């Protein structure tokens with residue numbers, strides 16, 4: 001397929017970049033880190049959405065090389081930020097299951113010099129689909145490096161609850177499909193509250209995704225959510241946008 005060939009070429013020609021969306025800590029009342037989001041600046045098609053190219057990258061296996069690039073790039077950039085800023089990087093299940101993954105993380109950390117405690121990888125429940133034994137082994141191995149592990153898109157997958165019992169994630173990211181209706185819809189609010197309470201019982205943090213208005217923020221605050229991410233606070237920013245934001249913040 002043409003798009004597959006284009007992706008391969010894009011990786012070699014440096015057409016990918018990372019934008020970074022701030023994550024805002026509700027208790028400390030400040031930015032605590034950023035999520036790296038891949039962007040493809042195509043020479044003729046313009047900006048192509050990851051919703052379009054990530055699935056193709058996964059099918060073709062190219063996600064392994066693209067994900068390696070993203071990890072290196074994100075760690076290198078985060079190393080320039082203040083020491084209390086974390087960087088979250090999305091890792092697709094195919095990349096995670098690739099046998100070289102742990103070594104890629106080790107390399108990204110050592111080449112960038114980033115403190116492992118500042119790196120968080122975001123995985124989804126789909127990493128458990130092909131047997132949880134090897135997955136749990138790898139999660140423990142990664143944890144032993146000192147990095148943090150977040151469970152992304154929580155609530156949209158399969159039997160979420162059993163995974164919480166089997167591994168101590170550092171964070172649960174509450175999918176924006178639950179956050180969007182939270183202000184006006186009592187059942188959506190009840191689900192978010194249940195997720196926050198559940199996370200608390202397991203000593204896990206929570207980040208609510210896709211927070212777009214002050215009513216949602218107020219609801220999340222009252223429910224004890226740890227942090228928020230969304231257009232209300234900031235859209236994903238370019239590298240320069242992040243540096244400027246961090247400078248202004250002092």
Ligand code: G
Pocket residue numbers: 036037038039049050051054067070090091092236
């Ligand atoms: O920012 P946004 O629309 O751009 O991202 C769309 C989707 O693409 C999200 O589900 C996000 O997790 C995914 N995505 C963005 N960047 C990466 C990346 O570097 N690796 C992987 N595996 N997924 C990514």
Ligand code: G
Pocket residue numbers: 021037090152153176209210211212229230231232236
């Ligand atoms: O799957 P993941 O959670 O990694 O995807 C993050 C996605 O959410 C990205 O596509 C990002 O651009 C998008 N996003 C971030 N903030 C908001 C928001 O406030 N509203 C909506 N609709 N999307 C958002």
Ligand code: MN
Pocket residue numbers: 035090122152
């Ligand atoms: Mn994510």
Ligand code: NA
Pocket residue numbers: 152153154173175176209
């Ligand atoms: Na998500």
